[in-house]
Amino acid sequence: MLETIERETGTNPQWAVIWLHGLGADGNDFAPIVPELVRKHWPAIRFVFPHAPVRAVTINGGARMRAWYDIVGMDLASRADTAGVDESIQQVNALIEREAARGIPAERILxxxxxxxxxxxxxxxxxxxQPLAGLVAMSTYLPDPGNAAxxxxxxxxxxxxxxxxGSGDQVVPLALGEQSMQALRDLGFAVQSHRYxxxxxxxxxxxxxxxxWIEQRLATA
Known part of the structure; x- marks a missing residue:
């Protein structure tokens, strides 16, 4: 099981958010956002911030850092290490199962x-x-979109x-994000897109x- 940082906004939370950090960061990266994001009338939520494993990252000269997968190239098709992505999916699914065991089912997990x-x-x-309550994708892309179906x-x-x-993103260019948004829509996902x-x-x-957007998810549950 991945090591995690947890923040609960009230007693006996009935909702959970599992939040994955970016390359080279750790679970502490987004924990400070909780007070800014959460609204007073929301039900109690457990925020779970896991630490990615430490691994060598090819695109950074093989340096070891916290990473959800190896980045092996710059183009969208080969950017992500498939085995690493699969491993991380299994680890996040284990966190989802742990929340279910603690009384929060998948339909109340983001x-x-x-x-x-x-x-x-x-x-x-x-x-x-078993669908989740929703997915939040920030400054990112869908790996291997051509085979997503x-x-x-x-x-x-x-x-x-x-x-x-972000329109000025030089790490994950906006074009990659927009391609991913369209790929998801083509697969039937309801995507609410925002550019800043x-x-x-x-x-x-x-x-x-x-x-x-989270308020809408809470209201329609």
């Missing part, structure tokens, strides 16, 4: 991810035969997607929009 974490989030979402589980496209990207005048980062307007 999985969010930034950059590399977002790529794992989308890859996991494709394969969920072959990985789509029955009913997986019932999961709504919040997809946000920012680089490879998160901005306040994005957090407000994400809060609005």
């Amino acid at each position: 999985v969010a991810g930034f950059s590399q974490g977002g790529a794992v989030t989308l890859s996991l979402g494709l394969r969920r035969s 072959g990985r789509l589980a029955a009913g997986a496209n019932a999961q709504p997607v919040f997809f946000a990207h 005048p920012m680089a490879h980062q998160v901005c306040g307007e994005e957090i407000r929009d994400l809060g609005d």
